[in-house]
Amino acid sequence: MDYENLMKKCIELAGKAEGAVSPNPLVGCVVLNSDEKIISEGYHKKYGENHAERDALLKLSEDEARGGTLIVNLEPCSHFGKTPPCADLIIEKGLKKVVIGMKDPNPIVSGRGLEKLKNAGIEVIEGVLEEDCRRLNEVFIKDMTENKIFVAIKTATTLDGKIATASGSSKWITSDGARAEVLNIRNRYDCILTSSSTVIADNPTMRHKTKVVLDRTLKTDFKTANIYKEGRIFVFYDEKLVAPLEHAKNLNFIPCPIENGRLDLEYVFEKLYLEEGIKSVLIEAGGRLNGSALKFADKIYHFFAPKILGDNSGKSCYDFRQVEDISDAENFRIVSAKTFSPDIMLELVKSDSVKKF
Numbered sequence: 001m002d003y004e005n006l007m008k009k010c011i012e013l014a015g016k017a018e019g020a021v022s023p024n025p026l027v028g029c030v031v032l033n034s035d036e037k038i039i040s041e042g043y044h045k046k047y048g049e050n051h052a053e054r055d056a057l058l059k060l061s062e063d064e065a066r067g068g069t070l071i072v073n074l075e076p077c078s079h080f081g082k083t084p085p086c087a088d089l090i091i092e093k094g095l096k097k098v099v100i101g102m103k104d105p106n107p108i109v110s111g112r113g114l115e116k117l118k119n120a121g122i123e124v125i126e127g128v129l130e131e132d133c134r135r136l137n138e139v140f141i142k143d144m145t146e147n148k149i150f151v152a153i154k155t156a157t158t159l160d161g162k163i164a165t166a167s168g169s170s171k172w173i174t175s176d177g178a179r180a181e182v183l184n185i186r187n188r189y190d191c192i193l194t195s196s197s198t199v200i201a202d203n204p205t206m207r208h209k210t211k212v213v214l215d216r217t218l219k220t221d222f223k224t225a226n227i228y229k230e231g232r233i234f235v236f237y238d239e240k241l242v243a244p245l246e247h248a249k250n251l252n253f254i255p256c257p258i259e260n261g262r263l264d265l266e267y268v269f270e271k272l273y274l275e276e277g278i279k280s281v282l283i284e285a286g287g288r289l290n291g292s293a294l295k296f297a298d299k300i301y302h303f304f305a306p307k308i309l310g311d312n313s314g315k316s317c318y319d320f321r322q323v324e325d326i327s328d329a330e331n332f333r334i335v336s337a338k339t340f341s342p343d344i345m346l347e348l349v350k351s352d353s354v355k356k357f
């Protein structure tokens with residue numbers, strides 16, 4: 001049986017709920033009958049709603065799945081959460097085989113669902129397209145195993161890595177197709193984060209339900225800047241200053257300690273994760289903020305337009321430190337390359353993240 005193809009289907013189904021299930025994982029499920037024909041599909045659609053296995057199994061009549069196979073990208077749960085355990089329902093419906101992509105990364109529950117299924121005499125096949133399944137739920141894995149926010153950076157540059165000319169001209173480097181993809185990428189993250197400089201230079205709207213602006217000296221215009229017009233907004237600023245007393249209800253001002261003259265990014269990320277329940281952040285800023293954030297980055301989405309500025313005066317997309325020896329460079333690994341004609345996008349992860357994934 002081609003379980004890899006069926007697992008791809010699960011990943012595709014799971015992906016339909018991007019942006020709707022956080023802090024839960026993305027999960028999709030396919031059910032085969034005893035003749036190995038697909039009889040149902042399901043996915044976890046929204047936080048608090050049915051898990052993928054339940055969604056798929058409850059579409060079937062009482063005995064339809066008996067003797068069949070269930071394929072799912074994540075180990076079925078064995079505990080009572082917002083819904084009853086999926087492992088129990090699988091047993092009750094009489095399936096004879098369960099194929100999973102990866103174990104539950106939560107160290108406290110990992111393996112328990114599989115144990116329950118095996119104890120009930122169900123054959124379990126593990127690790128089908130495991131790396132793809134892990135990539136799909138990389139935010140959830142980091143949340144469960146490291147208790148930290150997942151940090152991604154999006155940047156759009158010329159072929160020579162510039163985000164703007166020396167005079168600051170930058171709109172638009174990439175094409176409409178590339179910019180449409182940025183909207184899909186934003187949807188995968190709990191919030192987007194940008195800087196005071198980018199707000200002042202571009203006056204972007206950055207459509208998203210939660211936005212974070214780093215504005216150490218409170219120099220952006222909180223009344224008129226487009227970014228503040230919609231969404232829930234967190235503004236981090238130097239804790240020694242006083243935030244405006246009167247401001248729109250959607251703005252939350254958070255005092256922040258300073259490190260080397262800049263807002264302490266580690267503090268910003270911890271605050272968002274621990275106090276606001278934000279599990280992932282997409283940074284969309286210029287070279288200076290990107291440069292400072294690079295050491296925290298789990299992932300980069302780098303769009304390249306086939307343009308060359310060709311001098312040293314343009315702004316670099318990662319402005320951080322002078323690397324003297326090539327062996328001291330920050331290393332990333334390319335996990336995908338997509339074309340948004342005439343541009344391309346590379347998706348990169350930290351080169352040592354293979355251990356984590």
Ligand SMILES: NC(=O)c1ccc[n+]([C@@H]2O[C@H](COP(=O)([O-])OP(=O)(O)OC[C@H]3O[C@@H](n4cnc5c(N)ncnc54)[C@H](OP(=O)(O)O)[C@@H]3O)[C@@H](O)[C@H]2O)c1
Nearest residue numbers: 155156163195197214215216262263285286287288289292
């Ligand atoms: N092509 C792209 O993908 C893209 C995306 C966004 C922006 N841009 C362009 O980028 C340009 C701005 O780039 P930029 O390098 O001048 O600015 P930037 O990297 O967007 O922001 C730098 C500013 O962020 C604030 N900041 C707060 N905490 C920081 C920290 N820990 N580390 C670093 N910065 C911190 C600082 O301002 P304070 O301390 O004063 O608050 C600093 O001046 C604009 O022209 C914009 O068009 C391009």
